[in-house]
Amino acid sequence: MLSAQKSSARLRNLKWHRIRPKIIEKSDSESKYSPEFASGLWAIVSPYHTNERLNENIPCLSSSKLKSDEYKSYNHCLGRRSLRKNSTFSIDSKSNTDYDNAKPFSQIPGPIGLPYLGTLFQYRKGPFQRFDIDHLKDAVIARYRQYGAIMKETVSGVTVVHLFHPDFIRTVFQSEGKIPHIAPLMETTQRYRKLRNLSPGLGNSNGDEWYRLRSAVQQMMMRPKAVTAYLPLVNEVASDFVDGISRIKDSNGDVPNFLNEIAKWNIESSGMTCFEKRLGCFDAGKDSLPQKMIDANSEIFRLSTVLKFSVPWFRLFQTPTWKKVTEAEDFFFGTGQGFVDECVSEINRISERGELTEDKFLFMAYLLSRPELTYKDISIITLSLFGDGLNTTSPTLLWNLYCLAKNQDVQQKVHEEVCQVIPENQPITAEMINKLVYLKAFVKETFRFYPIGLDVARVPQENLVIGGYQVPAGTHVEMNNFVLFSLSEYFNEPEKFLPERWLRGGDAQNIHPFILTPFGHGPRMCAGRRFAEQEMYVVISKLLQRYRLEWHHEDLNQKFQMLMIPDKPATFTFVDRHKN
């Protein structure tokens, strides 16, 4: 392995302009970096990652195995109860004979709709409307109540089989193999990226293309140790966020529309992780660039929801709504691409001066060091880490703060644990995070009460028997676990907010391992999970060290905008613990 100094010397000789085409220009950006360049960078970044760079397997596969072992112990714990459960539903299997003997796909129950458009008009204003899209969660629950644990429905040309039983969910996950296929996470994003000739990214690709991208980032995004390298940056931004609350709260301690403040924290934190650049979000006014990015992002999600439940003309023509989506995407991605380009130039400058050390530009230098990634890939992976948290980590954090404010006894326990583990005014370390067991149980319970996603999707590549029905390879399957979260069949006293249920000695061993999977499961599990969890643990801890959170307003409810966001602006009251 080359020393960092030697590699920097090699880097100095590289011509960056040749390997740095702009992503938006449909240029030759598929071309790969020169192997010398990539291996030079690898020599610098590898101390932070791993010594093995070739033929890496995706470790999630071993986590699938773990889950299946967990499942065995779950079955063991339940003993006869699990047998009774299984007897209600035919035991799933996928042998050819079982498949041939199963009931045909056409008999899977579900609502009957129009050709192609299916039940679309049940979700749209008009004489056939049955459901309000804002309350899609209730619509899915209503389907479960009417049709049972497996049902199928066609909306706008897409037929989806919905699963509402953890054993069925297990069947799908355990048959997915090394390269699970999915439907795109968001159709509009997939179309936009195609339109602009961008890399589809992880959540919009399948097969070998997905495997190539995922293998390239697996180690650095999913290995907990690799992610802790970003803790100093995460700490810095979280501290500034907490300090900033004292400036924005009014004399009652209230901060209105706190989701927007969380979004600023999120984008500031992601800016540091991806580009090691402070974006100045905490001082950002209404017309500032970060605020415009936050607004553009939420517009993309609002309009994508509208399109999801419209007659899908946008698949054929540039409808006005689709044009607005592309404008918002252009703004978001264009600005983000500028950050990527700027960051790469800076790496270039400092490497030319021989000053690129292993602790600088961890994320980007790692990506640049992977010879199998094109500049397009690097851009889309970085922009995913930069932008995805806005729609996922931000609302998740909001629901966590809401649960703390609404459950003062739980807040007290989390606070006590934080005080015990983390000395005040000290950076939070990986060892400290490991000890925050109650906080982690609390976050899980919040996912149960306020899931932010309504489904995890798969397109199985082999025929399956689920619930006694044939589900042919290539079917779009959605697992809607959230429907089970409030059922006493699966949770003791489901209406109670009880983080204790997830602790050792609580109910945890009786909870089906395939029920609460907020980040999905297996090789396609959320690629940002470790980053999201780390950021949430740090920011919640720091907030509670300083403030007690209170809620003095009408209850919040969840509203569907591709993911679940609050149905109204959330005003939290922050009571400074040091002033009492």
Ligand code: HEM
């Ligand atoms: C609390 C926050 C988050 C939640 C609850 C969440 C949830 C999910 C879920 C359920 C999936 C589908 C997994 C599956 O199919 O098995 C997913 C996929 C994904 N998530 Fe997240 N996510 C979060 C944050 C993030 C962040 C911050 C990023 C930024 C990197 C991210 C990037 C991705 C990507 C790239 C995929 C697609 C992975 C693949 O197909 O290989 N997520 N996420």
